[in-house]
Amino acid sequence: xxxxKSWVETANDPTGVFPLNNLxxxxxxxxxxxxxxxAIGDKVLDLGALEGLGMVPSVGFRNGALNDFMAEGxxxxxxxxxxxxxxxxxxxxxxxxxxxxxxxQAVVTMQLPFTVAEYTDFYAGKxxxxxxxxxxxxxxxxxxPNWLHIPIGYNGRASSVVVSGRDVRRxxxxxxxxxDPAPRFAPSARFDIELEMGAVVGQPSSGPIxxxxxxxNIFGYVLLNDWxxxxxxxxxxxxxxxxxxxxTSTSISPWVVTKAALEPFxxxxxxxxxxLLPHLRDTGPMLYAIGLEVTLTPDGGAEEIISRxxxxxxxxxxxxxxxxxxxxxxxxRVGDLLGSxxxxxxxxxxxxxLLELSWGGKExxxxxxxxxxxxxxxxxxxxxxxxxxGDGYQIGFxxxxxxxxxALKNPYGVS
Amino acid sequence: xxxxKSWVETANDPTGVFPLNNLxxxxxxxxxxxxxxxAIGDKVLDLGALEGLGMVPSVGFRNGALNDFMAEGxxxxxxxxxxxxxxxxxxxxxxxxxxxxxxxQAVVTMQLPFTVAEYTDFYAGKxxxxxxxxxxxxxxxxxxPNWLHIPIGYNGRASSVVVSGRDVRRxxxxxxxxxDPAPRFAPSARFDIELEMGAVVGQPSSGPIxxxxxxxNIFGYVLLNDWxxxxxxxxxxxxxxxxxxxxTSTSISPWVVTKAALEPFxxxxxxxxxxLLPHLRDTGPMLYAIGLEVTLTPDGGAEEIISRxxxxxxxxxxxxxxxxxxxxxxxxRVGDLLGSxxxxxxxxxxxxxLLELSWGGKExxxxxxxxxxxxxxxxxxxxxxxxxxGDGYQIGFxxxxxxxxxALKNPYGVS
Numbered sequence: 001x002x003x004x005k006s007w008v009e010t011a012n013d014p015t016g017v018f019p020l021n022n023l024x025x026x027x028x029x030x031x032x033x034x035x036x037x038x039a040i041g042d043k044v045l046d047l048g049a050l051e052g053l054g055m056v057p058s059v060g061f062r063n064g065a066l067n068d069f070m071a072e073g074x075x076x077x078x079x080x081x082x083x084x085x086x087x088x089x090x091x092x093x094x095x096x097x098x099x100x101x102x103x104x105q106a107v108v109t110m111q112l113p114f115t116v117a118e119y120t121d122f123y124a125g126k127x128x129x130x131x132x133x134x135x136x137x138x139x140x141x142x143x144x145p146n147w148l149h150i151p152i153g154y155n156g157r158a159s160s161v162v163v164s165g166r167d168v169r170r171x172x173x174x175x176x177x178x179x180d181p182a183p184r185f186a187p188s189a190r191f192d193i194e195l196e197m198g199a200v201v202g203q204p205s206s207g208p209i210x211x212x213x214x215x216x217n218i219f220g221y222v223l224l225n226d227w228x229x230x231x232x233x234x235x236x237x238x239x240x241x242x243x244x245x246x247x248t249s250t251s252i253s254p255w256v257v258t259k260a261a262l263e264p265f266x267x268x269x270x271x272x273x274x275x276l277l278p279h280l281r282d283t284g285p286m287l288y289a290i291g292l293e294v295t296l297t298p299d300g301g302a303e304e305i306i307s308r309x310x311x312x313x314x315x316x317x318x319x320x321x322x323x324x325x326x327x328x329x330x331x332x333r334v335g336d337l338l339g340s341x342x343x344x345x346x347x348x349x350x351x352x353x354l355l356e357l358s359w360g361g362k363e364x365x366x367x368x369x370x371x372x373x374x375x376x377x378x379x380x381x382x383x384x385x386x387x388x389x390g391d392g393y394q395i396g397f398x399x400x401x402x403x404x405x406x407a408l409k410n411p412y413g414v415s
Numbered sequence: 416x417x418x419x420k421s422w423v424e425t426a427n428d429p430t431g432v433f434p435l436n437n438l439x440x441x442x443x444x445x446x447x448x449x450x451x452x453x454a455i456g457d458k459v460l461d462l463g464a465l466e467g468l469g470m471v472p473s474v475g476f477r478n479g480a481l482n483d484f485m486a487e488g489x490x491x492x493x494x495x496x497x498x499x500x501x502x503x504x505x506x507x508x509x510x511x512x513x514x515x516x517x518x519x520q521a522v523v524t525m526q527l528p529f530t531v532a533e534y535t536d537f538y539a540g541k542x543x544x545x546x547x548x549x550x551x552x553x554x555x556x557x558x559x560p561n562w563l564h565i566p567i568g569y570n571g572r573a574s575s576v577v578v579s580g581r582d583v584r585r586x587x588x589x590x591x592x593x594x595d596p597a598p599r600f601a602p603s604a605r606f607d608i609e610l611e612m613g614a615v616v617g618q619p620s621s622g623p624i625x626x627x628x629x630x631x632n633i634f635g636y637v638l639l640n641d642w643x644x645x646x647x648x649x650x651x652x653x654x655x656x657x658x659x660x661x662x663t664s665t666s667i668s669p670w671v672v673t674k675a676a677l678e679p680f681x682x683x684x685x686x687x688x689x690x691l692l693p694h695l696r697d698t699g700p701m702l703y704a705i706g707l708e709v710t711l712t713p714d715g716g717a718e719e720i721i722s723r724x725x726x727x728x729x730x731x732x733x734x735x736x737x738x739x740x741x742x743x744x745x746x747x748r749v750g751d752l753l754g755s756x757x758x759x760x761x762x763x764x765x766x767x768x769l770l771e772l773s774w775g776g777k778e779x780x781x782x783x784x785x786x787x788x789x790x791x792x793x794x795x796x797x798x799x800x801x802x803x804x805g806d807g808y809q810i811g812f813x814x815x816x817x818x819x820x821x822a823l824k825n826p827y828g829v830s
Contacts, residue, residue, distance in 0.1 A: 152658070155572055
């Protein structure tokens with residue numbers, strides 16, 4: 001599918017990530033209240049205002065979250081996309097009416113695009129699981145016994161999900177090194193990122209659902225950074241799994257890219273080493289080819305790329321996740337967020353976490369300013385970007401970025 | 416504190432659990448919409464109607480959930496309790512006005528009392544953790560290394576929380592016994608209960624909070640049954656913790672008993688084997704003495720008690736849980752539900768799960784109808800009850816009960 005041209009000139013720039021083929025949804029505020037918008041070129045089109053004028057279907061765009069729109073279902077998703085494609089296409093009559101509803105993305109504040117009902121984080125990348133497992137348990141026992149049979153995951157904390165741009169504060173936690181005689185309470189010294197994609201559930205379900213139904217219920221995708229305190233995790237995670245290590249923040253991109261926009265980039269999961277049980281088997285290409293990169297910008301320094309990978313590296317697709325997540329009858333709701341798990345590739349520079357890039361801190365990597373990194377330093381900015389590459393256009397998510405602030409001196413506010 | 420008498424005669428019956436000293440809140444529906452109510456004797460007083468008439472403070476009682484009331488804060492909690500105590504006390508002038516707002520509990524339907532923001536389940540009972548650890552890892556390694564240092568927990572699934580009375584369907588899941596060559600997808604054969612108390616967070620927080628602040632933020636307590644599929648859990652839980660094993664259902668009592676009602680029953684956590692780090696130390700009696708029992712009613716058979724224990728058996732209090740839960744900065748919200756972990760006592764008949772009562776199925780226990788149980792059989796009804804014993808009165812929660820339905824023949828609805 002080639003680029004579809006828009007009368008918004010910047011949408012036709014092949015170096016941009018918001019062409020008319022994309023039309024990702026977000027929630028913006030220009031000081032006059034939060035409402036839904038769609039990104040087009042370097043602009044955001046005010047869907048709340050258009051809904052008020054009856055120019056787009058009435059699906060809750062004046063609310064400060066996309067949940068009501070998502071709840072309307074796939075028919076409404078298609079109708080709105082078709083309407084917007086019509087309004088924004090090169091030569092469209094609506095051009096002269098819409099100028100005042102287009103705002104520069106540079107001057108609006110993006111908010112969390114949807115109310116996160118619940119957040120589940122999976123561990124569905126084989127390169128990542130193998131790297132981490134090798135570091136912690138040795139190469140022979142790298143993958144847990146269940147790993148090739150189910151997309152294992154844990155419930156995360158929805159209250160900790162924030163939109164790109166919000167600073168993240170280094171957490172305190174209970175820490176105990178393997179040779180320490182007792183634990184202590186201190187700021188995390190091994191604070192890290194995890195480069196992930198997040199799938200956004202747009203339709204509810206109340207019992208086990210198939211992979212096909214799971215795919216149909218997904219509204220779209222975001223970039224996701226699952227901030228992780230490795231030292232807190234090491235002490236807490238046995239036997240109940242990650243808890244406070246993952247509860248400081250999870251950052252997501254402000255734009256939700258729809259399944260419709262990503263359709264041309266569908267690709268298959270890799271060959272199975274062990275055949276999955278029938279209820280978890282892919283029925284077609286359920287992954288997407290989306291190029292991803294992580295950059296690090298030291299305080300006062302220059303931004304540089306520290307990892308490049310691709311969403312197609314995952315072993316399990318987002319559709320396989322609800323298929324497992326619902327086996328027990330677990331209800332899924334509109335606004336559930338499903339993290340993919342860290343997306344690493346086969347090579348060293350494809351690794352999606354500092355834990356892997358520095359091999360647990362044993363092999364610090366160099367920055368161009370001469371500094372080295374094992375884990376995040378205070379003042380570092382970490383940024384995720386991602387885009388699928390079409391024929392003369394890109395489908396992107398905007399940035400998922402945050403700066404890491406120093407830990408509170410005293411977390412209880414008493415000096 | 417002795418019984419405070421009410422003009423609602425049944426509230427003065429010492430065998431009842433809803434005296435004027437209690438005043439627990441719930442949400443009921445008599446066919447005219449869901450609204451808040453307070454239990455008094457065998458009646459529920461319609462707080463939505465009283466709010467409409469200006470007889471109680473306006474705190475959102477006409478909404479179908481207690482969240483808005485809880486969000487008003489401790490001042491409002493006290494004002495409403497004082498108002499209700501005045502209205503319902505023996506000799507109160509309001510008696511003649513209130514008759515039409517009192518409904519028999521037997522004829523109304525109780526709903527989930529609050530919208531569960533997120534659900535966290537802890538593992539804070541030492542008898543339970545020791546029993547389970549001994550079964551799985553041997554007596555020497557029963558308690559995980561972190562257990563005596565932090566109230567360990569995992570994030571559960573809020574969407575699966577249901578009110579007492581809702582049937583629970585036996586789940587399917589991926590199962591693999593230690594000697595099975597490969598996993599299979601089948602109904603759970605080791606479906607179980609966990610007898611717990613749930614603490615309901617009534618005030619939000621956005622950073623680390625002290626044990627005192629955590630206690631102040633708790634609105635009240637419910638009975639909680641954390642239904643657990645032991646065979647699903649065994650295969651899935653390493654290394655990310657319980658997931659689908661705990662996602663079928665979590666049942667809670669319809670009544671939230673307030674901290675104010677439980678105040679006379681505060682008691683201390685047991686002596687510490689290892690001193691806790693300062694941020695987790697109790698500052699006073701933070702547990703409650705609440706007698707608890709579990710009954711099992713086989714399909715067509717008689718109800719019988721299978722376990723008796725007390726909430727005071729916990730090693731960690733509910734207040735210590737948010738103190739740990741927020742260390743990383745994790746935001747807590749109004750309506751967060753915190754499961755205590757299974758409450759077992761020191762003796763065999765104090766065990767709060769069938770896993771412990773039947774010692775992993777190795778020692779099936781006998782029912783009075785001649786049947787035995789290792790785990791739950793289809794058609795069994797499991798009921799939790801609890802009450803604190805005052806001077807001539809009891810403070811109870813109502814039942815937390817559910818019947819277990821057979822697993823779906825085909826979970827995907829295709830025969």
